[in-house]
Amino acid sequence: MVEETPWQQALRYENRPNPYPFYEELRKTPVARQPDGSYVVSTYRELVQLLHDPRVSSDQRKLPVPVENPFVGTIITTDPPEHDVDRRRMMRHFGPPECPHMIAGFEPQIRRIFTGLFDGMQGKTRIDLVDEFAFPGPVTVICEVLGVPLEDIPSFHAWIETALDGLDLGPEATTEEQQRRAAAVPAAVTQLRQHLGDLLDQYRERPGPGVLSGMANDDGxxxxxSQEAAIGNAMLMLFAGHETTVNLIAHSVLSLLRHPDQLETLRRRPGLIVPGIEELLRFESSVQFWPTRSALEDIEIAGTTIPAGAPIFVAYGAANRDPKRFENPDKLDLERPNNEHVGYSQGIHYCFGAPLARLEVQIGVSEFIRRAENPRLVEDPPPYRRNQIFRGPKHLWLDIDGVRD
Ligand code: HEM
Known part of the structure; x- marks a missing residue:
C-alpha cells in the first residue's frame, strides 16, 4: 500500500478531532506537492505571500481542466476585476461606506436571539450546545441580515448539510458511502439556487429589509x-454565515472548557472577549483550508516551483499553528500579543462577513460564560462533522447545574 502524505492523513475523518500532529509534519515542507499534482501551503509566511500574489487565481474555470463547483461565479471563486466589482456591489448593502450602521445596528437583535436561546434552556441539566445554541443563533442572525424568512431554515439547512457532507477531498472520497453522498449534492444545490432565485424575484417586485432585497434592487x-451572480452570492453568504460561525462558537466553548484557567480569566475580565475570540479562531480555525486556488504561471516559492495550472490549497488551520509565526502555537493564550492570524484569510478574499462574525461570536460566547452554571464536557473529543473545510463539532454535549438569569 502506498503511504499517505501528512495532508491526506489530516483529511481522514478519524483525524478530524485532532489534525495538528499531521499539520506539524506537513509544515516541514512548506509547499508540499501531493500525489494528484496539487500543492498544499501550510506555513504562515508562504501562505500569506501566496494570498497576495496576483499569479494565484481563485477561479477554477481557469484550470487546465475547468472545475464546476456550487460557488462558480461568486466572489469567492472569481478574480479581479470581476471579483472586485461584484464585492463592491454586495458590500453596498452590508457595510461602510454606504451602510455604515448595518452590522452595528443588528447588535440588539443578536443579543435578543442569543439570550432567548439560553432562556429556552431553563430547567435543563444537559444541553447540546450545537443544536440548541451554536447553530440556531448564527442561522437566525444571517437570515435576518439577508432577509431570508425564518420558516425556510429547515429546508435550506438540509440542502446545505447534503452539499457539505457530499464534498470529500481526502482519501475517503472514493468509498461507496461517500460516492452516494456526493451524488446527492447537485439536486440539493439546484433546489437551494431555485429557492434563492425566487426570493430575489419576490424582492424585485416588492422590496423589503435585508441584503438580498438591496442586491435585487441595486441602483449603485x-x-x-446579474441574476446568476446574485443567486450564487446569496447562497455563498447563507452558507458562509451559517457554517463558520457555528463552528467557531462550538469550538470556542470546547477550547475554553479544555483550558479552565483561560475560562476563569475571561469570567474575571469579560472585556478580554474581543482579543479572546481572535485567539480562539487562531487555535481552532473554522475554515481549515480553502481549495479553489491555482497557479496562473509557474511560481517559485520556498524552494519549490508550483507549475502553471496546478491547484493550490491554502491551509489556514496549519498556518495558524506555525511556530515560526506564533510562539508556543499549541497553547491557548487569550492575551497573545501580535496575533495576526489568518482565520479570516488575507488579501482580496478576506472574509466579507468578518465584522458580523466577530460581533456574533463575542456576544454568543459571552452569553454562554455568563449563563451556563458549572458547565462540563460530557464527551471529549465530541463527535465531528464530516466536512474537512468547515471543521467543527457535530454535537457538543454539556452537563450544567442550571441556567443563570
Ligand atoms: C467565524 C466565522 C467566519 C470565518 C472563520 C470565515 C472565514 C472566511 C475565510 C477564511 C474566507 C476566505 C476564503 C478564501 O480563502 O478565499 C472567507 C471569505 C468569505 N466569507 Fe467568511 N468567515 C466567517 C463568517 C462569515 C459570515 C458570517 C459571512 C456572511 C456574510 C461570510 C461571508 C464570506 C464571503 C462572502 C467570503 C468571500 C469573500 C471574497 O471572496 O471576497 N463569512 N471567510
Whole structure:
C-alpha cells in the first residue's frame, strides 16, 4: 500500500478531532506537492505571500481542466476585476461606506436571539450546545441580515448539510458511502439556487429589509449584480454565515472548557472577549483550508516551483499553528500579543462577513460564560462533522447545574 502524505492523513475523518500532529509534519515542507499534482501551503509566511500574489487565481474555470463547483461565479471563486466589482456591489448593502450602521445596528437583535436561546434552556441539566445554541443563533442572525424568512431554515439547512457532507477531498472520497453522498449534492444545490432565485424575484417586485432585497434592487454606480451572480452570492453568504460561525462558537466553548484557567480569566475580565475570540479562531480555525486556488504561471516559492495550472490549497488551520509565526502555537493564550492570524484569510478574499462574525461570536460566547452554571464536557473529543473545510463539532454535549438569569 502506498503511504499517505501528512495532508491526506489530516483529511481522514478519524483525524478530524485532532489534525495538528499531521499539520506539524506537513509544515516541514512548506509547499508540499501531493500525489494528484496539487500543492498544499501550510506555513504562515508562504501562505500569506501566496494570498497576495496576483499569479494565484481563485477561479477554477481557469484550470487546465475547468472545475464546476456550487460557488462558480461568486466572489469567492472569481478574480479581479470581476471579483472586485461584484464585492463592491454586495458590500453596498452590508457595510461602510454606504451602510455604515448595518452590522452595528443588528447588535440588539443578536443579543435578543442569543439570550432567548439560553432562556429556552431553563430547567435543563444537559444541553447540546450545537443544536440548541451554536447553530440556531448564527442561522437566525444571517437570515435576518439577508432577509431570508425564518420558516425556510429547515429546508435550506438540509440542502446545505447534503452539499457539505457530499464534498470529500481526502482519501475517503472514493468509498461507496461517500460516492452516494456526493451524488446527492447537485439536486440539493439546484433546489437551494431555485429557492434563492425566487426570493430575489419576490424582492424585485416588492422590496423589503435585508441584503438580498438591496442586491435585487441595486441602483449603485456600477449597476446591479446579474441574476446568476446574485443567486450564487446569496447562497455563498447563507452558507458562509451559517457554517463558520457555528463552528467557531462550538469550538470556542470546547477550547475554553479544555483550558479552565483561560475560562476563569475571561469570567474575571469579560472585556478580554474581543482579543479572546481572535485567539480562539487562531487555535481552532473554522475554515481549515480553502481549495479553489491555482497557479496562473509557474511560481517559485520556498524552494519549490508550483507549475502553471496546478491547484493550490491554502491551509489556514496549519498556518495558524506555525511556530515560526506564533510562539508556543499549541497553547491557548487569550492575551497573545501580535496575533495576526489568518482565520479570516488575507488579501482580496478576506472574509466579507468578518465584522458580523466577530460581533456574533463575542456576544454568543459571552452569553454562554455568563449563563451556563458549572458547565462540563460530557464527551471529549465530541463527535465531528464530516466536512474537512468547515471543521467543527457535530454535537457538543454539556452537563450544567442550571441556567443563570
Ligand atoms: C467565524 C466565522 C467566519 C470565518 C472563520 C470565515 C472565514 C472566511 C475565510 C477564511 C474566507 C476566505 C476564503 C478564501 O480563502 O478565499 C472567507 C471569505 C468569505 N466569507 Fe467568511 N468567515 C466567517 C463568517 C462569515 C459570515 C458570517 C459571512 C456572511 C456574510 C461570510 C461571508 C464570506 C464571503 C462572502 C467570503 C468571500 C469573500 C471574497 O471572496 O471576497 N463569512 N471567510
Amino acid at each position: 454606480p456600477e449597476g446591479p449584480l
